[in-house]
Amino acid sequence: MILNYRYRIYPDTQQIELLNEWLETLRVSYNYALRELKDWIASRKCQIDRCSLESQYIMAADYPFPSYHQQQNNLPKAKKKFPRLKAVQSQALQTNLKRLHDSWDSFRKRGYGFPRFKKYGQMKSMLFPQFKTNPLSDWQIQLPKIGKVRINLHRPIPEGFVIKQIRVVKKAVGWFAVIAIQSDLKLPSPVPHGHAIGVDVGLLSYVATSDGYTEDRPKFFKTAYSRLKVLQKRLSRKMKRGKNYEKARIRVAKQHNHIAFKRTDYQFKLAHKLCDLADTIYVEDCDFRIMAKGMLGKHTIDASFGKQRDILEYVARKRDVFVGRVDHRGTSQICPNCRSKVRKDLSVRISDCQECGYVVDRDIASGQEICNRGQETYRGTPEKQEIGSQVVLSENFVLNKWRNSTSVVRGARSISDNGSPHCNNFKAKAIK
Known part of the structure; x- marks a missing residue:
């Protein structure tokens, strides 16, 4: 080790x-x-x-x-x-x-x-x-x-x-x-066990777990940009290769170091917090460099999602918490309760399923779907057992509350007595 x-x-x-x-x-x-x-x-x-x-x-x-x-x-x-x-x-x-x-x-x-x-x-x-x-x-x-x-x-x-x-x-x-x-000490590789959560990352909510916990994104670069802008302007006015230029360059570098240290400290604390919430964590297997090439590239680089994932895997290994990567494609376009497709663009921040009526925040729904895929990919035991929906496993889905809300909002739409949200293939039956 x-x-x-x-x-x-x-x-x-x-x-x-x-x-x-x-x-x-x-x-x-x-x-x-x-x-x-x-x-x-x-x-x-x-x-x-x-x-x-x-x-x-x-x-x-x-x-x-x-x-x-x-x-x-x-x-x-x-x-x-x-x-x-x-x-x-x-x-x-x-x-x-x-x-x-x-x-x-x-x-x-x-x-x-x-x-x-x-x-x-x-x-x-x-x-x-x-x-x-x-x-x-x-x-x-x-x-x-x-x-x-x-x-x-x-x-x-x-x-x-x-x-x-x-x-x-x-x-x-x-x-x-x-x-x-x-050291000669060898830590065994963690295996899926205990309480499992799925973690979704984004620019609005830095992390959103399947249990409903969200963390706002800290804007490290944006908060320190005003000071950095002043230092860079002073640097641009100095004659290159001069002593004053070198002093100004060091001040700019120190400001960048300050931003990087704050980001790293926050990411380590967040990794320990996530390890406190669960024994098994599922994250997206995504290449975040592609996200950094878009119009929000500066904010994506400031968020440093890839580094956060690496730090989480490092901390989790020391704390005997399993971290598994799952396919990231379409996690926000699928209802985590009935697993049907719910098409929406980035401007829609609420996941409202027309099949089963499950309504939840878009980022939390994505975290629940990540957890569903993680439990399907990493089976803690050799037996191929049918898993329950993460909505029910995290106790975020209340059947009676859902019936009351859908009867008022949708009127004719409700759930049959035979239907059960405990199955991933569940489809709500509309009663005309």
Whole structure:
């Protein structure tokens, strides 16, 4: 079992200068390795009987592909030629090359996202992958070639866990240490059990559960946009590459960090709240990047639905809560009680079924349908048992109340004594 704990660290002035120098050296070595990789590809992309119309760097035909192991083995020779590399911890250089080739392997697998050169200041982190002894002691952390750095150890390392690696991250608000801890303890994968709910996400109600709980969407970016707009206007008036420009840029970056930290804190609290509500949670298996391409793209990105789902799965696994993904298509167009189609556009916020007369908020109805699909997809037991409608399971459907309301509103429409909303295939029978 591996967990990541993030702590704030406070290096002194000399340590900050050393860390910044290391990050710049890692950026240069990253770009050099990427340049070698691109030159090898460019020298072999033209056909054998003709030359490229563009000028290309020619490599010998027997020159091997600059793989991770080859470039790693060339580091000792590079240190003799470039003494600057000797100042950086050796394993930090190796993991920096590993980052490049992980990006290259991901590009080959996906078919897009070729690694890019990093501009000045874009290298933000370095990794120390191995420690012989425990580097934490008395609110200090021992980093190789840097020394002891003060750390805000706001929560201790759990017993039975050992520190495997530490990533030092530079942000506008300060420096952080992401500590990866490992234990032989193996948590069993959660299975569907106990009370189940379906969770629907949206821009009006951030989450709406099948039990009727709704959470309004917090507008992190919009609330801080007025301050951000002022800072960006001040930045645009500064001369680039100047000291005042750098100070204004850092203020803008700090504001963005403030927004991101507030969003992450809220999403973790919401994930724990949802885990308190149920033992089994079903969510939509949706690619939210498609939503971000529409006219409400800025609000969708601010809501960060994909990150919320990932955080929920992470928190639920630690709390033995099962999280399952179900098909998201048409969840708001189906009545969760009788499972018949109820066509409506986005302007209609109430689900009013003409078949059974079930009336509920559109987002809650979608959450109930998600729960129905989750119970159909993930059966807690091997037996293929017929499940009840989530409307009844969540006790949101009151038969007598429904009869009284429909007799007044619809007049001739009511439910027969033989009909039962406990079956998903139930169809209300109209009595003329």
